[in-house]
Amino acid sequence: MGQMTRTTNPTGLKEIDRKNFVVRVNENGSTRARVFWLESFDYREAGLEPHVEVACIAHAGTTEAYFELGAVSNFAQGPHSIHELAGDKPLRFRFIFSLPEQSLLVAYADGIRARDEAGELAASLVDIEPADLDGIAWKLELPDGDSGGEKPNVLVERALFPSASVAANNSWFAVLVMPEVMRQIARRVSENPDGLEDPESWLYPWGEFLSGLGAELPSVDVQDDDFARNEWIESVVRKFAQKAVLRTHMDAVMGTEGDK
C-alpha cells in the first residue's frame, strides 16, 4: 500500500482564514489598467502582532507580481498595478506574513480572490480559459501525464465567455458544465487513485478536495470493476452538485426560468 505523504509544516506555520481579507480589483474597463488593493485585513482576528509584515503575490496563469505591503497594523492599501498579469486567467492572491527583516514566515493565506470576482466554481484546482473553439461552447483539457503543478483546464468559447470570471459567474455554466467537469476529473482519479497520494501528481490536491466534499476516496475495486468505478464517479458528482454554491446557481437558473 502506498505511503500517504503530505507537504509538511514543521514550523507550525499558521494558515489565516480567508474571511479576514477583503481584496478589491478594479479594471477601469480594461485589464491593461487593472489594479488591486487590500481593502481590509483583520490582524487581531487573525491572531497576529501589529508589527508583523505582510507581502502579497498576485498570480494569474504564468504571470505573477510581488508586493511588500508593510506592517499588518498599517499596511499599504494601494492601489497596486497588476496590469502585467494575464487577463484571461484566474486571478489569485497569496498573502505571506513574517517578522520585520526576516524571511521565515509566521503565517500565510492562499487562493484569495477579489471580492469583485464572485463565484466559487473556478476554484484554484481548475482553470477556466477563453479560447476560439469554433462553435463548441466548452471543453475540458486534463493534464497529460503525472506532472504536478498542472491543472484541469476548462476552455470556453471566447464569444460566449470573454473572460474566466464571466464564465465562473454564469449560473447556466455552473449547473450544466461544472458537474460534467467533476465527472471527468473523477473518472481520471478512478483510473489512477495512487495519484491522490503522490505529491508530484496533478491529482494530489484532489484528495483533499474530495474529502472536503464528503466523498469517499476510491477503493481498490474502482480500478478493475467498471460497475464500482461508475458508482463511485456518480457518488462524487452527486456530492459535488450538493455544494451550496451549485445549489445557489441552480436556484438562480430556476428563478430565471420561472419568471418567463
Added chain:
Amino acid sequence: MPVQVKSLNSKGIEKFEGWIRSPDGAPPKCILRDPATTDDVEGAYEVEEGRIFRSSYELGIYLHKEVFVNAEDRYALLSSHGMWAWISLFYIESLMRRDTYPAKPLARWHYIDTPRLGYRLIARTAWDLVALHGESARVAIGSPRSPWGEMAEQMTSRQEIYANKSFWPVANALYLTADGSVKRGATSQRSKAAKRDPRNRSGLGGVRRLPFTFKQFERTYNLRRMDGKEILELLPREYDRWRASTGG
C-alpha cells in the same frame, strides 16, 4: 537589413501551418511581406534579417535588448499571437530541429500559439524568460543542441515557477555548467520503482523535483526576500550532488 515586425493573420497562419505539416520546400517566407497574409502591429518594432541564433537564449536576448526595448505592456505583447507566428517564421532557421539534415520544423505549437501549450512557443517564451529572469533564463533555453529541450519543457510548463524570480537563479546555479550547458542527468525522471524504494537515489535533486521542493519552502519562507545563495544553503541533501559543483 531592418524589417518592420508584422503579424500573421489567419490566412498567413494557415499557410505557415501547412508548411509545418508538410515541410517539403523552403519555408514560405513570402507570406511575411504579403498584405493578404499579414497585419500591422502596434509599436514600430524592427528585426534584422538573416540573423542566426545558436540557442533560444540568444534569440531571447536579442528580442529583449534590441527589438522590444521600450515595450511597456508585456501582456499585450504576449497576447499578440499573430506577431509571434510572424517572428517564428522570420527566424525559422534558428528554430528548426538540429538533429536532421535538411533541418525540419518542430511541432506547430513551437511556432504558433496553441491553447494550454502556449509556453512552448519558443520565440515568445525566450523573449519573456529573458525579460523576466535575465541571465538565469540560460539554464532552460541555452542549449545549442535544440531550440526546445527537456530542460525548457520542465522549467516552463509549471505555472507556479515560470515567473518565480527566486526559482530561476537557484536552478541556474544547480544545473548549469561553466560552459553554459546543462549538467548530465539534471532532467532525469524519478521512476515509480525508485519512488517506492527509499534507498534509491535515482532522479533525486533534479529539475523535476526542484519545483516541489520550492513549493514546500514557500510554505515556510518568503523566498523573494532571499538571494540565490541563501536558498541554495537551505536545500535538502538530495541536492548535494548538484550543489557541490556550484561553489556555493
